[in-house]
Amino acid sequence: MSSSEKQQIVLASRPEGRPAPSNFRLERAAVPVPAEGQVLLKILYLSLDPYMRGRMSAAKSYSAPVEIGQVMEGGTVAEVLESRHPGFKAGDVVLSHSGWQSHALAHGDQLRKLDPAAAPLTTALGVLGMPGFTAYAGLLTIGQPKPGETVVVAAASGPVGSAVGQIARIKGARAVGIAGGPEKCAFVRETFGFDVVVDHRAPDLAAQLAAACPDGIDVYFENVGGKVWEAVFPLLNPFARIPVCGLVAQYNSSGDFEGPDRLPIVMRQVLSKSLTIRGFIQREFVAEQRPAFEREMAAWIASGAVKFKEDIVDGLDQAPEAFIGLLEGRNFGKLIVKI
Structure with missing residues (x-):
């Protein structure tokens, strides 16, 4: 690839069920030239996240889908190569939303400068970025864990789930994690410090979870x-709180769901137990809570109260297969592509 070319991965077709490599296409294009107010970015790291599966579908959602032939979207850490914006200069490192490509243009008002000396750059896509903020805002605003309560979170080895459990413990609650496989369960218990971890692959998952929560569940993230x-x-x-930020087990499903209609049972329990179930998108809380999150999370990481794990894949061409694996739980920690 010459210095005047960039690589990009576009949506080639919409998947039916599980995404396949054929749904993506690696292309080459000319490196763009910034206009007034823009900067040219060289992408260093790309975040892969479950929400991207929804963007591959044309179904109505809270954000517009990626169009066929359009670059797949995603959060990125990038270096400024050329700037026509007074707030940025070549060499600055920024957080952007530039998607699956090696170079991109961005307006200066869409970027946030990062300090490479303050924390590893990749954390801006994980524990100090959108996943960490999702855990922080959803748990503390909707879940509101109290000392002595039981907080349960699935995908506990992932960037959101691991942060949820550790913040819950900081707030004095008991953290019960659900993860896939002995290695992940052990890591969640021993490194992230959860009180109990249950393997969702166990045939007796329900019985193990009940034993792990003898006093019931007060918050389920x-x-x-x-x-x-x-x-x-x-x-x-009664009065349990359920913040809902994702449903990754259902993202590859299409058509009607199998089995009996459980909605009447759910709604009866919502009423009789006075349950609070609230879906949320993390951006709802950015304006009011982002500064406090950045301050508190940085302090928790520095003190060792919050730990994190990253799963870094080399090469933009590896992004499709890595993303497919993410939806199947093959990653271990925050999944990031090093461009």
Whole structure:
């Protein structure tokens, strides 16, 4: 690839069910030239996140889908190569939303400068970025854990789930994690410090979760759905709070769901137990809570109260397969592509 060319991965077709490599296409294009107020970025790191599956679909959602032939979207850490904006200069490192490509243009007002000396740059896409903020805002605003309460979170080895459990413990609650496989369960318990971890692959998941939560569940941070929700639901205490930020177990599903209609049962329990179930998108809380999050999370990391794990893949061409693996739980930690 010459210095005047860039690489980009576009959406080649919309997936039916599980995405396939054929749904993506690697292209080359000319490196763009910045206009007044813009900067030219060289992408260093790309974040891969479950929400991207929804952008591949044309179904109505809270954000517009990626169009066929359009660059896949995603958060990035980038270096400024050329600037026509007074607030940035060549060599600055910034947080952007430039998507799956090696170079991009961005307006200066869409960027946030990063200090490479303050924290590893990749953390701006993970524990100090959108996933960490999702955990912080959703748990503290909607979940509101109190000392002595039980907080349960699935995908506990991932960037959101691991932060949820550690923040819960900081607030004096008991953290119960659900993860996939012995290695991840051990890491969540021993490194992230959860009180109990249950393997969602266990055939007796429901019984193990009930044993791990003898006093029921006061907060369930929902980011998976599926059989995990079915195991959690009977254990919810009166006045339990359920922040809902994702349903990754259902992202590859299409058409009607199998099995009986459970909605009447759910709604009866919502009423009889006075449950609070609230879906949220982290951007709802950015204006009011982002400064406090950045201050508190940085302090928790510095003190060792919050730890994190990253799963870094080399090469933009590896992004499609890595993303497919993310939806199947093959990653271990925050999934990032080093461009």
